[in-house]
Amino acid sequence: MKQLSRRGFLRTGVAAAGALSVAGCSSVSIAKPAVYRKPGDRLNMAFIGSGGRGGANLKEFYDLGEQVVAVCDVDRGRLDHSANVVKERCPDVRKYQDFRELLAAEKDLDAVVVSTPDHMHAAAAIAAMKLGCHVYVEKPLVRTVWEARRFAKVAQACGVMTQMGNNGNGSDQQRRNIEIVQSGVLGDIREIHVSTDRPIWPQALNRPEGSDPVPESLSWECWLGVAPERPFKKDVYHSFKWRGWFDFGTGAMGDIACHSMSFFWRALQLGEVVSAETVKTTERFTETYPAATTVKITVRSAKQQKPVTIYWYDGKTKPADEVCPEAIATWKSIGVGSTLIVGEKGKFMNGAVCMAGEPKFRGYGQHEATKDIPVTLPRVKNHHWEFAEAIRGGATPYSHFDHAVPLTEAVLLGCISQQIPGELAWDASACRFTNSKAANALLKPHVRDGWEIG
Structure with a gap:
């Protein structure tokens, strides 16, 4: 492969x-x-x-x-x-x-x-x-x-x-997380589970009818920018209520996944997406993201032969308890907002590791398998x-375009799967889905007359 x-x-x-x-x-x-x-x-x-x-x-x-x-x-x-x-x-x-x-x-x-x-x-x-x-x-x-x-x-x-x-x-903790995971102590990574409490804004709704007067202080023309023309509606889009709308935002995944997926994306040298599928969802809507989804993304890694499977959970959902019994034994739950990495030799979660055969997690600063992993990455004041x-x-x-573009692309492919049912096969070299015209139609932005994306 x-x-x-x-x-x-x-x-x-x-x-x-x-x-x-x-x-x-x-x-x-x-x-x-x-x-x-x-x-x-x-x-x-x-x-x-x-x-x-x-x-x-x-x-x-x-x-x-x-x-x-x-x-x-x-x-x-x-x-x-x-x-x-x-x-x-x-x-x-x-x-x-x-x-x-x-x-x-x-x-x-x-x-x-x-x-x-x-x-x-x-x-x-x-x-x-x-x-x-x-x-x-x-x-x-x-x-x-x-x-x-x-x-x-x-x-x-x-x-x-x-x-x-x-x-x-830019945080020391993030860079230490990278050092732990990229060391190989967990063995080849089989799957990763990432969850969030987002959305914390309105979505899973239809567009309201009618229009409202545009506030004198607001340039609605500039707010819309490249997006298709639509009337202003008070408290529907501006401010901070735009994230759930397809034309303006990328939902919970776009908001949080670029944070929570970044450290393991770098540590495992992830790059080319193979497929994306929303395997579980609440009701879909024409113009907004669902209230809660589970998305499965398969990504190739330069550090191992087998692709890595990432499961994304939003809308306050999370992995089933049986995904990680050791987490239940340690914390009584797999908390919303956690990132769980499952490897052949061990697991990583909440700044702690659990090696194969161990009943509970221990902090990676104390665990004998990880406490002496050397510091190899530079530390900075902040991002x-x-x-x-x-x-x-x-x-x-650290989040220069060489890292940010492939990470963002993977997240956006997940966002497309939240809109289009079924497993979507991705050809990264051709930059297209091989099995969905509807998904391919979402790859490009709408650019309204008078605006441009150079």
Whole structure:
């Protein structure tokens, strides 16, 4: 069976982007080369999206001492709040409601942070990269598989640093988890079970009829962006109620899987998805994700011959107790939000391991099988600091596009399976499903007239 490393995946993926090209998007035109700064230089940064994660990202980079040059948000109330947050050191921050106007006007940017709803990640980030800006983009990196392949192609051509906002990658614990799993102490990995309490927003619903007046402070045109036209409805999409809608978000899986799957994705050198299937689901809806699903994704690993099977559980569901009796003996349950890795020689869960034949888990810092596994990975101050330092000549960020694109693609294939019944066979080289026209129709984004994804 052909094995594909992360690097091999990206070579194939960049080439396959042509198979999913849309008019005008097969080549990369670079308006400005990327610029790297010297150690100690302050970065000129712009922020596209300043609510929720956008506000948190703004505060992180501001507290690191970077210069906040401009902020963009479709909601003027959030714009004013963001400007107030940074006014002590950046009193002249400029404000925009349309990111296209920001990128056209600001000529001296080093980096752009994108924290919009999912459907606008690619449009904003790709436009910024082509202007020579390094980009920090919230998770999931993009909303569709085509956008993921295009993101990789543009980032590679522009020579920029990128970082997806799965910020646990910058923690010591995450890196220790990677060291434990990649050491091989668990043997070949058979399956992995990942669960979440998400969604914590409305989904599993139909589109409401009618329309409401658009608030004076909101640019509904810019909020929709590339997405198909639809009327504004109060408290339906904006704010933070967009994640469950296919046109705007990626549901619970897009929100959380880029966090919870990241450490083992790196540790096991996962890359090419073989298939994706939603094996259990509540009622499906035309425009929103189900309330709860179990998704099965099979992925090839560069570290072992057999593919790894990942089971994803959302809507407060979790694996059956019989999947791991040792967890029941240790914690009385397999808690929602846990990640369980099942290997031929042992199991990993909640920062603990249980080797074959043992009745209970023990912390990996105390267990004789794992306590002496050497520290081999660099530790960093945090995820945001790592990105900023990379622009100043430091090491490549841990969630650079070479890691973030294949991980995001796998998550998005799982999201497609939540919409299309049956096992979906994936051909990564051709960038298409081999057995579903309906699933293939979901690989590309809709791009509304007047907007583009470069």
